[in-house]
Amino acid sequence: MVSSDGKPxxxxxxxxxxxxxxxxxxxxxxxxxxxxxxxxxxxxHQVELQxxxxxxxxxxxxxxxxxxxxxxxxxxxxxxxxxxxxxxxSEDDMSGEIPVTYVPxxxxxxxxxxxxxxxxxxxxxxxxxVNALDYSGYPDCRPEFIMAFENMANLATKMSTTxxxxxxxHAPLIRLSKAQIIEAGLKLGVDYGLTHSCYDPAPDGRPCGxxxxxxxxxxxxxxxGVSDPVLAP
Amino acid sequence: MVSSDGKPxxxxxxxxxxxxxxxxxxxxxxxxxxxxxxxxxxxxHQVELQxxxxxxxxxxxxxxxxxxxxxxxxxxxxxxxxxxxxxxxSEDDMSGEIPVTYVPxxxxxxxxxxxxxxxxxxxxxxxxxVNALDYSGYPDCRPEFIMAFENMANLATKMSTTxxxxxxxHAPLIRLSKAQIIEAGLKLGVDYGLTHSCYDPAPDGRPCGxxxxxxxxxxxxxxxGVSDPVLAP
Numbered sequence: 001m002v003s004s005d006g007k008p009x010x011x012x013x014x015x016x017x018x019x020x021x022x023x024x025x026x027x028x029x030x031x032x033x034x035x036x037x038x039x040x041x042x043x044x045h046q047v048e049l050q051x052x053x054x055x056x057x058x059x060x061x062x063x064x065x066x067x068x069x070x071x072x073x074x075x076x077x078x079x080x081x082x083x084x085x086x087x088x089x090s091e092d093d094m095s096g097e098i099p100v101t102y103v104p105x106x107x108x109x110x111x112x113x114x115x116x117x118x119x120x121x122x123x124x125x126x127x128x129x130v131n132a133l134d135y136s137g138y139p140d141c142r143p144e145f146i147m148a149f150e151n152m153a154n155l156a157t158k159m160s161t162t163x164x165x166x167x168x169x170h171a172p173l174i175r176l177s178k179a180q181i182i183e184a185g186l187k188l189g190v191d192y193g194l195t196h197s198c199y200d201p202a203p204d205g206r207p208c209g210x211x212x213x214x215x216x217x218x219x220x221x222x223x224x225g226v227s228d229p230v231l232a233p
Numbered sequence: 234m235v236s237s238d239g240k241p242x243x244x245x246x247x248x249x250x251x252x253x254x255x256x257x258x259x260x261x262x263x264x265x266x267x268x269x270x271x272x273x274x275x276x277x278h279q280v281e282l283q284x285x286x287x288x289x290x291x292x293x294x295x296x297x298x299x300x301x302x303x304x305x306x307x308x309x310x311x312x313x314x315x316x317x318x319x320x321x322x323s324e325d326d327m328s329g330e331i332p333v334t335y336v337p338x339x340x341x342x343x344x345x346x347x348x349x350x351x352x353x354x355x356x357x358x359x360x361x362x363v364n365a366l367d368y369s370g371y372p373d374c375r376p377e378f379i380m381a382f383e384n385m386a387n388l389a390t391k392m393s394t395t396x397x398x399x400x401x402x403h404a405p406l407i408r409l410s411k412a413q414i415i416e417a418g419l420k421l422g423v424d425y426g427l428t429h430s431c432y433d434p435a436p437d438g439r440p441c442g443x444x445x446x447x448x449x450x451x452x453x454x455x456x457x458g459v460s461d462p463v464l465a466p
Contacts, residue, residue: 065306065307067302067303067306067307068301068302068303069300069301069302069346070300070301071349073298073300074298074300074349074350074353103349104348104349104350104352104353104390104391105345105346105348105349105352105386105389105390106349107389108345108348108349108385108386108389109342109345109346109348109349111345112338112341112342112344112345113302113338113342115337115338115341115342116304116307116336116337116338116339116341116342117307117337119337119338120307120337139388139389139390139391139393139394139395140388140389140390142388144388145385145388145389148381148384148385148388148389149385149389151381151384151385152341152378152381152382152384152385153338153341155372155373155375155377155378155381156338156340156341156372156373156378156381156382157337157338157372157373158337158372160372161372162372
């Protein structure tokens with residue numbers, strides 16, 4: 001369904017990181033009225049959420065909701081439990097097995113919550129900023145996962161089963177490199193100074209510069225030939 | 234993976250109602266060590282959760298976890314928002330359109346959380362007490378939904394994508410009538426006096442007797458030819 005000014009509505013998962021911010025900018029550029037959803041999943045720092053709030057405001061989201069799910073109750077990840085975030089790994093280190101920062105079933109849980117909100121908004125469009133290239137170790141960042149989720153969602157909801165409407169899970173970054181993501185975002189006017197990517201920030205919110213996420217971000221900015229505004233002195 | 238005494242582990246969704254309680258008894262009877270999961274999703278009464286705790290204890294669950302997700306933040310259902318629960322409907326009334334007690338994407342969210350816990354437990358088996366006959370109006374209670382979720386889950390997780398293990402979503406009640414569910418549970422020694430089904434209980438926890446859930450439960454006990462211990466004077 002469409003908003004009062006004729007735009008179709010979309011629910012956009014927004015962590016406040018570089019990828020989800022670019023994804024929100026793309027959804028907006030495609031003409032959607034955007035409903036940004038941040039999932040508070042027991043991550044150890046609130047810096048990410050503050051970034052999500054700044055980004056939702058800057059990119060004109062119609063609404064921004066934060067929903068709490070305490071995935072840390074299940075343990076199993078350096079992002080939710082008391083496991084050390086790895087530092088200073090090379091790309092070869094990262095490309096191997098699934099990293100300890102993998103949160104069990106994270107994107108499944110996130111997309112399920114986005115689907116629940118979409119159904120109450122009468123929206124058939126979900127956006128998620130997953131990326132298959134930079135995070136090849138995460139099973140739930142692959143195109144086949146996104147397609148299987150979309151297929152399931154179309155069997156799960158009232159609007160798709162009784163009203164003949166088709167739910168679509170958009171993953172516009174899925175085949176882009178980090179540099180391509182940054183270039184696309186800059187063209188859309190994204191201010192990456194508002195975003196936060198680090199898995200293990202200092203108490204003042206500054207990125208550590210050594211975790212996988214910081215290293216991938218730095219490489220992306222280097223390859224795009226621009227400087228990262230977050231690191232500006 | 235198996236527990237220390239050689240049993241395979243299963244995550245069982247447990248609301249404390251008649252169906253999920255029977256489902257837990259069945260999982261146990263099939264030889265699983267059961268990890269009961271109750272999702273606290275902004276329902277308006279806590280009576281259900283108290284029932285879940287009693288049932289998990291009585292049926293010897295290895296662990297019982299309660300995880301909060303505030304689905305009421307999205308609105309859209311008489312079970313989470315301020316919409317009146319319908320009373321005194323006939324079965325014809327119930328068999329038509331999707332009732333207002335439908336919670337958007339509920340089973341998708343519940344199964345996603347069960348999957349997250351299963352992955353940290355290294356368990357490949359999820360149990361959910363959905364039933365296609367009595368709740369024909371709910372799209373996420375149908376076999377095709379369960380199969381699509383299972384397919385998605387097998388593309389979503391580390392254990393299924395890198396370790397060649399197959400995730401199975403068990404829905405042992407899906408084709409049973411309410412009377413058959415009760416008969417099966419009684420054979421397994423379930424004490425239905427511990428369970429709670431009502432959508433709109435009195436402040437002391439007594440069922441209203443008039444909501445769809447109470448009416449289906451009453452019909453099930455009548456057809457099974459036994460009295461409901463919850464209604465014993």
